[in-house]
Amino acid sequence: MRVDVVTIFPEYLSPLSLSLIGKARGTGLLSVDVHDLRTWTSDVHRTVDDTPYGGGPGMVMRPEPWGQALDALATPSSRLVVPTPVGAPFTQATAHALASSEHLIFACGRYEGIDQRVIDHAAARMPVTEVSLGDYVLFGGEVAVLVIMEAVVRLLPGVLGNADSLAEESHAAGLLEAPVYTKPPVWRDLAVPDILRSGDHGRIARWRRDESLRRTALRRPDMLTGPNAPDLDKADRAV
Numbered sequence: 001m002r003v004d005v006v007t008i009f010p011e012y013l014s015p016l017s018l019s020l021i022g023k024a025r026g027t028g029l030l031s032v033d034v035h036d037l038r039t040w041t042s043d044v045h046r047t048v049d050d051t052p053y054g055g056g057p058g059m060v061m062r063p064e065p066w067g068q069a070l071d072a073l074a075t076p077s078s079r080l081v082v083p084t085p086v087g088a089p090f091t092q093a094t095a096h097a098l099a100s101s102e103h104l105i106f107a108c109g110r111y112e113g114i115d116q117r118v119i120d121h122a123a124a125r126m127p128v129t130e131v132s133l134g135d136y137v138l139f140g141g142e143v144a145v146l147v148i149m150e151a152v153v154r155l156l157p158g159v160l161g162n163a164d165s166l167a168e169e170s171h172a173a174g175l176l177e178a179p180v181y182t183k184p185p186v187w188r189d190l191a192v193p194d195i196l197r198s199g200d201h202g203r204i205a206r207w208r209r210d211e212s213l214r215r216t217a218l219r220r221p222d223m224l225t226g227p228n229a230p231d232l233d234k235a236d237r238a239v
């Protein structure tokens, strides 16, 4: 996968060199280039923003530098991703959809956002995904790109060592994962649940399923209703 990130704060994206994303870049599974939007300005002040038409507080990002940037970076296989508080909610399903793309271009907005014509012009040429991480407002899209990249890159074939961990994790089955434990068996008077040390894989799987259901019902009851609700078996319903 190829990724281009356009931002006025390239340093914000330096964590993309660390940990498993950094490793994926090293192995050639992923290439990432971070670009300074001001590269595509043409005035001496390298201006990227201006006052909003219609009035109101804050500044809006001007379309010209964004148009130049997208002209320079777009290929026939590009998808534009714009993190914004007015986007559709970013979910594991969005991460899977983005992970199947050949080329992602992230546009990091700042201030009150990017002139709408940039999005409209791009949408006539390539798929555009406007996504929100949640119902809160960040200073800009940079941190959202870090989050989205983590969620997407770990889905790329060859990035995670153990494919089972993808299949079993929270959200894959439409439920939150059960609590996890490791050694020692007792820590500060707190013991690991006996069942996890029993070696009875059938009962362990049932215990994990029950804990998942309990956790999900308590913390995310919204996940148990609606079109994406998981199929519950007879034993599930008894929990």
Ligand code: ADE
Pocket (backbone or CB within 6 Å): 083, 084, 085, 131, 132, 133, 134, 135, 136, 137, 138, 139, 140, 141, 144
């Ligand atoms: N930019 C500013 N706020 C955001 C949010 N909640 N999600 C994604 N991008 C954003």
